[in-house]
Amino acid sequence: MSVSTLLSFDELLTKKAGVVQRDPAQAPTHDLRETLFELEAKGELIVQRVPEPYFEVKTKYGRTKKIPLEHTWHHKSCGQCGHIPGYTGSIFWLHRQFGLDHVDPTDQTSCTGWNYYASGASNAVAQLAVMARNFAAAYETGYYPLIHCGTSYGHYKEAREELIHHRQMRDQVRRVLDKLGKPLVVPEEIVHYSEWVHAMRDRIAARQVVAMDHLTACVHPACHYYKIVAEDAIYDDAVFGGQRTATVTATLGALGITAADYSTWFDCCGFGFRHVLVQRDFTRSFAVQRKIDVMKNEIDPDLVVTHDTGCVTTLDKSQFSGKAHNFNVGVPVLSDAQVAALAMGAHPFRVVQLHWHSTDWRPLMAKLGIDWQARWAEFEADLDDIRSGKKAGLTWAEADQPVVS
Amino acid sequence: MATNAANWNPGKITDKYPGVPYEEKLRLFAEVKADARYEDYLYGCYECGICVSACPSARFYDYSPRVIAQTMAREDVNRMYEILVEDIWNCAQCFSCVRCPRQNSPGGLVTLIREIAVRNGIKETRDVLQGYSRVIYKVMLKGNQVSPDMLQPDFFPDWGPWVRSFQGNMNLWRQAIPVDSLRGVTDAAWKTDDQTLRELYTIWFETGNIDLIAEIDEGLYELLLDVMEEALEDWA
Ligand code: SF4
């Protein structure tokens, strides 16, 4: 075979991008929701229905998934709230901008899955019971769970499968819930906040005030979003030929950002659960050498966008040590919600809380034409007021207003 | 010579832990197999290595998800013990390996084996988790894995000067968050109701989760017990 008979690089990419045929009738997995409704009919559990209005999307095998647009109970993420509060803040800010009914509960624990994956210091029934307690708490309010964390989302999808398939586990969980005086409730769909952002992307784009069509981003898809119970992630034939989850990439597309492909797209970020806390040599090596350095060398993006707690933390915080080893690093890492909020004019510090990110975000602000020095001066004035006791803290009254219009 | 039961040693494995009785290893193996999820995670193994190509830990450690699946499928009791003592702690729990054409989940097997290593208070497991106790303390008592006050320069020196500047500003910055449930909270990720925490503690007791902690860190166990029992007494 001569070299001329080989496919060119572009032809190869085109070939790889062939649209995937999705036919729910041919799906290799059973639709769990059918079993859920059967269990409900037998009186084993309650299925919480997705409230209207909802948005319909297609998942991996062509099944339809309902994404609630409002009346949502926000199952927060401990890593986001604890270490990247502008991530949580941006999700709430977007809901407030659109006037969508939602609750921010204090009757919520994390899924505790991070610890379970890290240490094994728990057990399956305890994990199911934590999930079931949170779902029952949401059900009692009448609001539908919207899950902020990628790991909670993946963990709950897996836990839901276990609940459905293992009668003994169901009975054990029910006994624990009886002690708590709570019913066994399973939502009809397990929904990740980035799916909500995906569903809202055209409405967000319609209110975009900061142009982003001169930006190039690399998307890092969260492993626990699309690898655990893979069939439940959103796919769209218009995104990467339908071969990769469309979540995040489609949102960036709606905002005008070019989401560029890179060769380690499928790799994890290196978070590792236990590793990121106590064995970070692995985490920072992987994050820098397999993700950031590759993105920089192949694409040199303006930003990296992802949709999970651990991914933002790992990819952002690991870059410092990469610099010391002369790797090609230095690109800000944001969540899709933060990017969407910035696009709609959110305050970069009051809402997006960029000061919690360690990789330099200033060049990105400059490229977006956001006067970050002026915004930082405003935020510093807030801090002065808090320091002097003039105000107890920042509130939505000061943060709601878009600062770019 | 034909392969037979006596000479069959597929991985040419030498027993790295000859001091541990085979019966003890067999007991642990049986415990893994008895887990309700075992059948969902292992259907046999083609030994194709697709999982290895996707595995981040295989790139940086002497570790292979194929070996995990293969060892379990071949019921290699000695090698499983080695996995339980050593290999499992290399796994990043990313589940990239679920692209397995046999529908295995080597990462899921690791989760099970870790749980059994903890439940049995294996010495090496206690050692591995020693530095991790403060996270367990946090998750058991607060229901959150991480909190702002865990971001200390001593623990995160490789995150650069940002951590030091954060520490100096933590209290102020936490007040400057508009989300009601987050504002001002530094020892947890968000404000959680007392009743919610009592329910969480009830779960830890009712599911035997608290007893697992005794297996890996007795001091931590006593500490947790004190706080939880007091909170539950108040409730009663
Ligand atoms: S576990 Fe699956 S992917 Fe890995 S070697 Fe075995 S069959 Fe192949």
Ligand code: SF4
């Ligand atoms: S879950 Fe573990 S074994 Fe599987 S790919 Fe990730 S690191 Fe490798």
